[in-house]
Amino acid sequence: MNRLATIGLAVSLAAAWTPARAHDHGHHQTYSAGEPGDPAKPSRTIEIEMSEMDYNPFKIEVKLGEQVRFVLRNIGTEDHEFLLATTKENLKHAADMRKHPHMAHDEPNAVRVAPKKTAEIVWKFSKPGTFEYSCLIPDHRDYGMTGHVTVK
Ligand SMILES: [Cu+2]
Numbered sequence: 001m002n003r004l005a006t007i008g009l010a011v012s013l014a015a016a017w018t019p020a021r022a023h024d025h026g027h028h029q030t031y032s033a034g035e036p037g038d039p040a041k042p043s044r045t046i047e048i049e050m051s052e053m054d055y056n057p058f059k060i061e062v063k064l065g066e067q068v069r070f071v072l073r074n075i076g077t078e079d080h081e082f083l084l085a086t087t088k089e090n091l092k093h094a095a096d097m098r099k100h101p102h103m104a105h106d107e108p109n110a111v112r113v114a115p116k117k118t119a120e121i122v123w124k125f126s127k128p129g130t131f132e133y134s135c136l137i138p139d140h141r142d143y144g145m146t147g148h149v150t151v152k
Contacts, residue, residue, distance in 0.1 A: 029107075031084075031085070031108070031109050032085045032086040032088075032089045032127075032131070033084045033085050033086065033109060033123070033125070033127065033131040033149070034084075034123055034124050034125045034126045034127050034131075034151075035123075035124050035126050036108035036109070036122070036123065036124070037067045037068070037069070037121075037122030037123045037124045038067070038122070038124070039069075039122050041067055042067065043066075043067040043068055043069040043122055044062075044066065044067070044068050044069070045068075045069045045070075045071060046060060046068050046069070046070055046071070047070075047071045047072075047073065048070060048071070048072050048073070048082070048133075048147070049073050049074075049075050050072060050073065050074045050075065050076060050080040050082065050113065050135070050145075051074070051075050051076035051080075052076045052077065052078060052143075053135075053140055053143035053144045053145045054144050054145060055082075055133065055145065055146075055147040057147065058146075058147040058148065059147060059148050059150075060147070060148075060149050060150075061149075061150045061152070062125045062149060062150070062151050063125070063151070063152065064125060064126070064127075064128050064151055064152060065124070065125065065126060066124070066125050066151075067122065067123070067124045067125075068122070068123055068124075068125065069120060069121075069122050070082065070084075070120060070121045070122075070123065071118060071120055072111065072113055072118060072119045072120065072121065073113075073117075073118045074113040074114060074115050074116065074117055074118070075116075076115055077115050078115060078137075079112055079113065079114055079115070079137060080112070080113055080135045080137065080140065080145065081105065081110065081111065081112045081113070081134075081135040081136055081137055081140075082110065082111050082113070082119075082121065082133050082134075082135070083105065083109065083110040083133060083134055083135070083136055084109045084110070084121070084123060084131060084132075084133050084149070085109060085131065085132065085134075086129075086131055086132070087131075087132050090132060090134045090136065090141070090146075093136055094134075094136045094141055097136045097137070097138060098138055101137075101138055108121070108123075109121070109123065112137075125149070125151045127151065128151050128152060129151055130148060130149065130150050130151070131148075131149040131151065132146050132147060132148050132149065133146070133147045133149065134146040134147070
């Protein structure tokens with residue numbers, strides 16, 4: 001490998017593994033719980049069932065840098081959401097949703113799933129810490145729709 005290629009590799013590895021990597025393409029969006037995953041890369045599948053008013057499992061553990069494909073099954077009778085973020089961010093978002101209950105989430109870290117439907121999110125846990133997934137449809141969070149992610 002020549003010197004230039006070695007430097008290029010080192011730079012791309014550094015970019016891939018820097019936890020607080022900035023998203024500088026287009027809209028300056030960053031995410032509190034990591035970054036959107038790449039569906040073309042290997043990932044661990046974790047299935048989560050959603051119902052009134054909880055998640056099963058409600059607690060997961062992942063490794064720093066790990067990519068997870070969440071398969072989210074709504075086995076309940078109402079719409080439910082899965083928003084992956086810090087508790088602080090979800091609480092702020094929940095307050096916004098009380099003002100605008102029909103606000104849609106078309107962000108890579110969030111999805112709303114209708115009864116009997118399944119959705120997927122591929123996520124890379126590039127930040128260490130504890131995060132959560134929660135349903136911010138008014139009242140659902142208050143009734144217990146929160147799960148916890150530990151990244152280490
Ligand atoms: Cu819900």
